[in-house]
Amino acid sequence: MPEVEFVVFEPADCRMADWFSSLPNVETRATPIPSEGRWRKQFYSSCFWGESLRHESFDLFEGFHLPLPNVPSGKTFLTVHDVRRLHQDWAWHSRTAFRLALSRAIRNADMVVTVSEAMKQEMLPYCGRTPVCVIPNGLEARAKDLQPSTAELAAFRSKFALPDRFLLAVGHLERRKNYSRLIVALAHLRNSGFDCHLLIVGNESGERATLEAHIAAYRLKGSVTLASGLSDLEVRCAYALCELFLFPSTYEGFGIPILEAMMARKPMALSDLPVFREITGGQSAFFSPLDPYDMARVIQRVLASSSEQVSLISHGLERLHAYSYSSIAAQYESLYSDLIAMGSYAVHRKL
Numbered sequence: 001m002p003e004v005e006f007v008v009f010e011p012a013d014c015r016m017a018d019w020f021s022s023l024p025n026v027e028t029r030a031t032p033i034p035s036e037g038r039w040r041k042q043f044y045s046s047c048f049w050g051e052s053l054r055h056e057s058f059d060l061f062e063g064f065h066l067p068l069p070n071v072p073s074g075k076t077f078l079t080v081h082d083v084r085r086l087h088q089d090w091a092w093h094s095r096t097a098f099r100l101a102l103s104r105a106i107r108n109a110d111m112v113v114t115v116s117e118a119m120k121q122e123m124l125p126y127c128g129r130t131p132v133c134v135i136p137n138g139l140e141a142r143a144k145d146l147q148p149s150t151a152e153l154a155a156f157r158s159k160f161a162l163p164d165r166f167l168l169a170v171g172h173l174e175r176r177k178n179y180s181r182l183i184v185a186l187a188h189l190r191n192s193g194f195d196c197h198l199l200i201v202g203n204e205s206g207e208r209a210t211l212e213a214h215i216a217a218y219r220l221k222g223s224v225t226l227a228s229g230l231s232d233l234e235v236r237c238a239y240a241l242c243e244l245f246l247f248p249s250t251y252e253g254f255g256i257p258i259l260e261a262m263m264a265r266k267p268m269a270l271s272d273l274p275v276f277r278e279i280t281g282g283q284s285a286f287f288s289p290l291d292p293y294d295m296a297r298v299i300q301r302v303l304a305s306s307s308e309q310v311s312l313i314s315h316g317l318e319r320l321h322a323y324s325y326s327s328i329a330a331q332y333e334s335l336y337s338d339l340i341a342m343g344s345y346a347v348h349r350k351l
Helices: 038-053 092-108 117-127 150-159 179-191 208-217 232-241 256-263 274-280 292-304 306-323 325-340
Strands: 006-010 026-030 060-063 075-080 111-114 132-134 167-170 198-201 224-227 244-247 268-271 285-287
Touching: 060 325, 075 092, 075 325, 092 117, 111 117, 111 325, 117 132, 117 274, 150 232, 167 179, 167 232, 179 198, 179 208, 179 292, 198 232, 208 224, 232 256, 244 256, 244 292, 256 268, 256 274, 256 306, 268 274, 268 292, 274 306, 285 292, 292 306, 306 325
Parallel strands: 006 026, 060 075, 075 111, 111 132, 167 198, 167 244, 198 224, 244 268, 268 285
Antiparallel strands: none
């Protein structure tokens, strides 16, 4: 959209100007708002946005975080990836604060964008008359990023002392990722004579001690590897080397690791969640996220069936087309154009 002027507000701890250096119609502006830390983010947001937006004449303002600023001119829309903080894993006061912030943001927004149809259905009770549309997340890697070299793969395997065959799960170490039940499923597989290794890739988010306790309790210290702080290359190595990708979450707004596994041409076994059925078109190996024995049964079935693995890989590659960046960009361009048509011809996008 070269005829449109974009302004990107960048967080204090992430330099974004270089990302857009080749685009003359994109301007970046630094803010004091950090990208991490909920309370710090809210404090600096409350100090920054009011004065910064007072003299602007934006035709369109896109917000990705709560609280959503009050914009004095133009249309405003809010992108919501999930509403996990409304769920019982969070303390009542945190749920209450989030519900109030979400309700206020929706009242201030002309439109809400969510990343899946499942997420839209969860959002509708909160949106009232505010329209909701779905534009999914996506994945599009450059050719050189698809397959690590033989030396890179060998270095990764050596670094984490991985066996020739292992299972992979990717996601922050937090309760909703459901790794505790996955560890129980692994113990059940081993007790059934089906021995396998599990690599969990994810940064600490409050659950590592619990997982380590589970690993010790089920005597799986040599069978489960927790890997944090990996580079992008190392994550690609994990996908490239694994035998089967697992996603046992109890709650997700989307599920980018599913797309990453599809891109890596790997079979997968997933929690039976509406959003995972949506991403896969209902064709995958699903298990109950609340039943470790069902997890174990499905994992063993997929590992034992080369024909099912081939079918899962083939279907995954077909599904990727719906989540390409070019497809998503076209949807955003259409949304921007529709909203801009209601005003003038300059757009300012807040990231």
